[in-house]
Amino acid sequence: MTRANITRNILRVAFLCFVASFVLAPMLATVFGGFKTNAEIRTSAFALPDSWNWEFYGAIVSDPAFWRYLGNSLMISSLAVVLTLIVGAAAAYVFAQIRFFGSRMLFSYLLLGLMFPFATAILPLFVKVRDIGLLDTYWAVILPQAAFSLSLAILLFRTFFEQLPKELFEAAYIDGCGYVRFFFRFTLPLSTPILATVGVFVFVQSWNNFLLPLVVLNSREVFTWPLGMMQFRGEYVTEWNQTLAFVTLTIVPAIIFFLAAQKYIVAGLTGGAVKG
Amino acid sequence: MAASAPSQVYSAPGRRLSLTERLRLGLNNGRISATLILLPPALILFTLFVMLPLGESFYYSFFNWNGYGVPTDFVGLQNYQRIADHSVFHVAVGNTVKIVAVSLFLQMPLALLLALLIYRKTPTNAFFRLVFFLPYILAEVAAGLIWSFVFDGNYGVSASLAQSLGTEPFFILADRDWAFVAVMTVIVWKYFGFHMMIYIAALQGVPEDLVEAARIEGAKRPQIVRYVLVPQIKPAIIVSAFFAIIGALQVFDLIIPLTNGGPSNQTHTIVTYLYTFGLTRLNIGFGSAVGVILFIVAITVAVFYQRFFMKRGQS
Numbered sequence: 001m002t003r004a005n006i007t008r009n010i011l012r013v014a015f016l017c018f019v020a021s022f023v024l025a026p027m028l029a030t031v032f033g034g035f036k037t038n039a040e041i042r043t044s045a046f047a048l049p050d051s052w053n054w055e056f057y058g059a060i061v062s063d064p065a066f067w068r069y070l071g072n073s074l075m076i077s078s079l080a081v082v083l084t085l086i087v088g089a090a091a092a093y094v095f096a097q098i099r100f101f102g103s104r105m106l107f108s109y110l111l112l113g114l115m116f117p118f119a120t121a122i123l124p125l126f127v128k129v130r131d132i133g134l135l136d137t138y139w140a141v142i143l144p145q146a147a148f149s150l151s152l153a154i155l156l157f158r159t160f161f162e163q164l165p166k167e168l169f170e171a172a173y174i175d176g177c178g179y180v181r182f183f184f185r186f187t188l189p190l191s192t193p194i195l196a197t198v199g200v201f202v203f204v205q206s207w208n209n210f211l212l213p214l215v216v217l218n219s220r221e222v223f224t225w226p227l228g229m230m231q232f233r234g235e236y237v238t239e240w241n242q243t244l245a246f247v248t249l250t251i252v253p254a255i256i257f258f259l260a261a262q263k264y265i266v267a268g269l270t271g272g273a274v275k276g
Numbered sequence: 277m278a279a280s281a282p283s284q285v286y287s288a289p290g291r292r293l294s295l296t297e298r299l300r301l302g303l304n305n306g307r308i309s310a311t312l313i314l315l316p317p318a319l320i321l322f323t324l325f326v327m328l329p330l331g332e333s334f335y336y337s338f339f340n341w342n343g344y345g346v347p348t349d350f351v352g353l354q355n356y357q358r359i360a361d362h363s364v365f366h367v368a369v370g371n372t373v374k375i376v377a378v379s380l381f382l383q384m385p386l387a388l389l390l391a392l393l394i395y396r397k398t399p400t401n402a403f404f405r406l407v408f409f410l411p412y413i414l415a416e417v418a419a420g421l422i423w424s425f426v427f428d429g430n431y432g433v434s435a436s437l438a439q440s441l442g443t444e445p446f447f448i449l450a451d452r453d454w455a456f457v458a459v460m461t462v463i464v465w466k467y468f469g470f471h472m473m474i475y476i477a478a479l480q481g482v483p484e485d486l487v488e489a490a491r492i493e494g495a496k497r498p499q500i501v502r503y504v505l506v507p508q509i510k511p512a513i514i515v516s517a518f519f520a521i522i523g524a525l526q527v528f529d530l531i532i533p534l535t536n537g538g539p540s541n542q543t544h545t546i547v548t549y550l551y552t553f554g555l556t557r558l559n560i561g562f563g564s565a566v567g568v569i570l571f572i573v574a575i576t577v578a579v580f581y582q583r584f585f586m587k588r589g590q591s
Contacts, residue, residue, distance in 0.1 A: 091318035119327035147325035179310030
């Protein structure tokens, strides 16, 4: 390397570190804040804590409400993923394998969900969910979420299914395997990469969703964690250390999940970029 | 095309099957029953929870209705008239435009610059990529709470600044003129990593030969960036701009913990406006009209974008 190259590289890394500190400072202040007393947060918000007080974190971890919020979210997100994958893959399979009158039209119809934001129909959705009697149940969140995820799921699934080798179906067909059995026996097992990508994408969206649960869930028994966190914030307005500890405890699983599923999240991201 | 494959197995090539034969085959191999089993769940779910509510938005928007019983108080276009005359709605639309502008002219160039600095696959770059992507992983509500702490005049960055300067702390989120600047800072912080990742994926797909050829021709780094790399990843830039615009139309979760639309309704976006004036006051008709406006804007953007920027037909 020449000297000019080395200088340039040092400048580059220095600039990257500068941006990284801007990115990380608020998050670190949050993690540290959960260890500080309120007096200490007031005087030094961004420094390391003087002494590591575990009691605020401990109080939240031993609060059953915290685990109930997380459990509700886990339940809702998982069921939304399962529903989207099964229903979406089944429909995409029909579009990929079977040609019938009106199939293009129905396909376009199911993709309409890509065209407009979820919030557009949130009020009629609220009225509908209430009239069906689903308010304050998991299904009030799961069903609309799965329905709105269907468009992207069907688009990605169909593209993937069409690329599976045709010979496979012909061979299975000669052996007397019908369309429905082929779907469960071969198409689904062969499609785990795309199922994982879409599954992770739907899970993250559902896990982080705020607007829909806010509108259809009123009882703290069924609150998802974002609602629980806002509730908690409301109760401890003047005690930032409590809220910061709570926020930290919800960030940590998200980061661990991201590190574990990084491949699929980035794939889902570029997959989502295809949707146009 | 896949469906024709099995029929070829049974019939000699070139021979066309009669309608009855095809029907019999269709029934025999379960094509029709497969369609009738596998397709309807998606159609029902999608219709019930996406298309029907969308249609109802249009219908309800012509009524003055609190959501109970049947809408009877038909008011024509009055809801739309009230929205058009409402100064808070003008603020909300203005804020959305501001978010788009900041995304296009600040966030995307920053993301592109960073992508150009770290797109090559080295351990250092992988580390920075991860760090810059972290804010995007966080839930909007969590990010909003974190920053409402940072901006809190009694505790966060402004408190520290005030202490070192010996001045009164500044409550930026409670300031009419500066609150939305703070909100936009958070938006850039939260989403630049997302755009950066799109560019990185695209930059890694640019053939190395092209860069090498330009270098042999004597092109310096800035010229390579300007004449080779950026033109090569133009589709990615177009897509990320689309996401920036569509994303700006949907901002909601971040605003609630940061400002909740205040102070004096200065930081509303279209969705927080819809929520605040439609749902919390149970003006279902009014809120539905806001939803319809949001729908029309989103569809217009999508159609316009496809028409002018995106090359169709590759799928």
